[in-house]
Amino acid sequence: MTQQILFIIVILIGAYYARKYGKKAQLDIEKHSQLKDISKTQDLHDYLKTNVFFDLKNMNDGFDAKSIFYFSESDFEIIIKRIEKIGLGIYGIEPWLNGEMFDVKNFEEYGRTSTDSKWYKKAFEEFKKENQNLLYSATYHFP
Secondary structure, three states, rough: OOHHHHHHHHHHHHHHHHHHHHHHHHHHHHHHHHHHHHHOOOOHHHHHHHHHOOOOOOOOOOOOOOOOEEEOOOHHHHHHHHHHHHHHHEEEEEEOOOEOOOEEEHHHHOOOOOOOHHHHHHHHHHHHHHHHOEEEEEEEEOO
């Protein structure tokens, strides 16, 4: 009899916690879904312009697609710091010289993930050593 009462108490406690935390989990899932929908509809380019590229000069004067932003070495260094702070990633860095592609480096070449700042900092340093007059563009990862 005592075991049956204890069993019923355990069931009731379990039901209470399932109900209590189940609702929280459901709300968390709904919130995540809403954020996911927002991120789909919000233009990622606008997000970058607002949160990463602000106060920096886009150096693309028409040598590439209008939607691709290019930055000077000093501005790109600021972008790298902002990307790392926000927690975004970089898939690849593509510098240009005199209106032509100079080179490309991506996270796979460095055996890292796109959000690991070590790879893109190292790649940027390597590019800086190669040439001082590069304009930098990147493809960004939104985790």
